[in-house]
Amino acid sequence: MRGDPGSPKRLLAEFLRDCLDESRLTSVESLARAARVDKATASRYLGGDTVPPWRFVQTLLKEVKDPDWKRAASLHTAAGAAGPDVMRRRLDELERERTLAEEECARARKHAEQLSDLLMHKREEEKQLTRHIRELEAGRDGKVQDLAVQRDALVSEIEDLKQELADERALKNAAERRLEELTREIDELNERLARAERTIRERARRALHKVTNSMPVRATTACTGSAYLGMVHQALPAGPLRNLIPFCLAVTVWIAVGVKGGGALSRTTAHVVLAVVAIGVFYLIGMLIPL
Structure with a gap:
């Protein structure tokens, strides 16, 4: 393999090869088909000769059971820091941020669902204890008092869970708004890049036409x-x-x-x-x- 063993491109390539070994993909050919590139291009990405686009990294990590998105984004940013095309480098950065935002949204949704289930379960327990206390109010005072203490502790835990759920929902909403902003900025950058390329082609065509006519x-x-x-x-x-x-x-x-x-x-x-x-x-x- 060419390049400095400690270079960002080399570290990114080693990380991608490890992800390929842990993924559901069986070979470089299957990875190339999934990423819609040819086998030679995929081999250059995995060999550290070329820094792959973020879409290639994203395709590979989606096949891994528990991917490390933050490490992938960090290595990809370091490897592509000296890229020649500013707009394409910015596009890759936005794609990485959008992937992290999507991951954060999914995590927040899952956590919110777990908290909602736990809250419902705790409320059901509180109702059962309340009924039990009422049934035993005519019985032994000590047991009633113990049950009352448990109920109060459970009510306090329910309030804490409510606050945690509200905070998690706020994080989820913020992540979803950031995802929408990144998607909009990516679309605008793609449109600007397309316009720039069309302008360059039109200027070249006009110059050739002028020389030919003269x-x-x-x-x-x-x-x-x-x-x-x-x-x-x-x-x-x-x-x-x-x-x-x-x-x-x-x-x-x-x-x-x-x-x-x-x-x-x-x-x-x-x-x-x-x-x-x-x-x-x-x-x-x-x-x-x-x-």
């Missing part, structure tokens, strides 16, 4: 200018003036194509430049060659 204008302008100056070159007699035409040809192509990075000129602007060059050439011809 190439025909450059090529057409360069060919037109070359043709104009070629005809002038053929019409002139041999001499210094005719030797000047190749230089004009190079300048025209340079202007039309935009070799200095200024971008291609428009078709109309390039034709105007060529017309001005041609007029200048014919003017020189008229001055140097007598009619």
